Amino acid sequence: MVLDVLARVATEGAHASVALDRALPTLPRPEDRSFATDVVYGTLRWAPAIDAALGARLRDPDALPARVRAALRAGTYERGVRGTPAHAAVHAWVEAIKRGRGPEAALAGLVNAVLRRVDLDDAERRGGAAAAVALPPALWRHLSAALGPEDAAASARAMLAPAPLWLTVLGDGAVAALEAEGAEVRPGPLPTSKSVRPRRPLAELSAFRDGLVQPQNPSSAAIVGALGDVHDRTVLDVGSGHGVKAAQLAAAGARVIAVEVDARRSEAGRRNLDRLGFEVRHVVADATEPLDGLPLVDAALLDAPCTGTGTLRGHPEIKQRWNDGDVRVAAARQGAMLRRVAERVRPGGRLVYAVCALGREEGEDVVVDFLAGAPDWRAVEVVLALPTRTAEVGARILPSVDGLDGFYVAALERAGVASDPDAAAHS
Ligand SMILES: C[S@@+](CC[C@H](N)C(=O)[O-])C[C@H]1O[C@@H](n2cnc3c(N)ncnc32)[C@H](O)[C@@H]1O
CATH class of the missing domain: 3.40.50.150 (Vaccinia Virus protein VP39)
Structure with missing residues (x-):
C-alpha cells in the first residue's frame, strides 16, 4: 500500500494526504496505519537527501518503475531515519517488490543489493548543502536567497519533523469535550491553538462534529x-x-x-x-x-x-x-x-x-x-x-x-x- 501511494504521488501528481486517506482504510490495524503514514510522509520529506544517497549506488534511478523507486526510497528512509535494523528494513521492501507484477518482480535483487549498501550519510557528500537539509538544489537556493543560508537550513531541517495535530478552539468546552473522548490536549503558542493527540479520527470526535474546533496550524x-x-x-x-x-x-x-x-x-x-x-x-x-x-x-x-x-x-x-x-x-x-x-x-x-x-x-x-x-x-x-x-x-x-x-x-x-x-x- 505504501508503495502504491508513493508511486501515485510521484507519477500522477497526487497529494500525499489525499492518496493516503484513500488507502489507509485498507489497513485494519491502527499500528499499521500509523506506520504507513510515517513512512509515506517521512520518505517524501527526506526524498531529496535519499535520492542523493541512492545516486551513489545506482546509475539511473529515474529509469526504474515507480514502485521500485518507491521501495528504494522507503527502505532508505526506514534504515537511515527510522533506524530500523538493515535486515528487517531490506527484507520487507524486497518482499513487496517480489510480489509485484511483471518486470517489477525481476528487480527484487537490485532492491536488495542497493538497500543493503545505501547510506544516508552519502547525501551531503554527493548533494552538498541542499541534500544535507533534504531540499532540491533550486528550492534550497530560493529559500537561502530569501532567508539567508542559516535560517533557510534551520527552517528546512525543522520541516523534516512531523507536525502535531493543531486545533483552533472556536467554541466553549472544546478542551473538556476532547479530553472526555480520551484525547491528550497540550497548550499551543496561541491561547486558541492546541496540540492534540486524539484516540480516534478527528471527524469522529464530538468536539469536531459539534463545531467547537477546527484543524489549523x-x-x-x-x-x-x-x-x-x-x-x-x-x-x-x-x-x-x-x-x-x-x-x-x-x-x-x-x-x-x-x-x-x-x-x-x-x-x-x-x-x-x-x-x-x-x-x-x-x-x-x-x-x-x-x-x-x-x-x-x-x-x-x-x-x-x-x-x-x-x-x-x-x-x-x-x-x-x-x-x-x-x-x-x-x-x-x-x-x-x-x-x-x-x-x-x-x-x-x-x-x-x-x-x-x-x-x-x-x-x-x-x-x-x-x-x-x-x-x-x-x-x-x-x-x-x-x-x-x-x-x-x-x-x-x-x-x-x-x-x-x-x-x-x-x-x-x-x-x-x-x-x-x-x-x-x-x-
Ligand atoms: C491559501 S488558500 C486559502 C485558505 C483559506 N483562506 C483558509 O484559511 O481556509 C487560497 C485559496 O484561494 C483560492 N483562489 C485561487 N485563485 C483565486 C482567485 N483568482 N480568486 C479567488 N480565489 C482564488 C483557492 O481556490 C484557495 O482556496
Missing part, C-alpha cells in the same frame, strides 16, 4: 491578528477556501464576505462554517478580475494561493514539484489579486496580504510592486501573537520553531477616512 491562525480589531467591521476574506480564517473573523465579531474562485471549495467552505455555527456571505468570484459587485469594506484578508514552501512539513510532495516557473505564475496571480482586493477597501481601511510561501518573489516583491503603483496605500507594522522576522516590507513566521508553518504577511493601510464609516461598513 497556529501560524495560519495568527495571520488574522494582523487585521487588528475586526469587531463589528465588514471584512472580505479573499481566497476563503474551506473558510478556516473566515471562521476566526466571524468569531471575532466581523461581518464576513468570503470570496472564492472555486465553486466546490466555496460550497465546502459553506458546509464547514455551518458546522462551526458561523453565518458568512459566500461569493464565488475570480479575484484577479474587478470585484465590482462587492461593497467597499473596512478590511480585507487576502490569503493568496501560493507555492506552499512554508508547509513542506505537511505537504512534503511540494519538494518534488516546486519550480521557478510556478513561482512566477503564482506571483503574477498574487499581484493581480492584491490590486483587485485593494480596490474594495475603503479609505482608512486595512488589507492583510499573506502567503504560506517563504520566497521573496511571492512575498515582499509582490507587495513592493503593488505599493509602487498605489500611492494611497502604505505598509504598516505587522503585529502578530507569534515571533516574526521582519522583511523589507512585512514579516515572516519561520517554520524553524516546533510544528509551525512558515508564512509571509504584510499589513497595508489605505490613506484617508471613510466619509461615513457606518455607511461603508453596512453597504
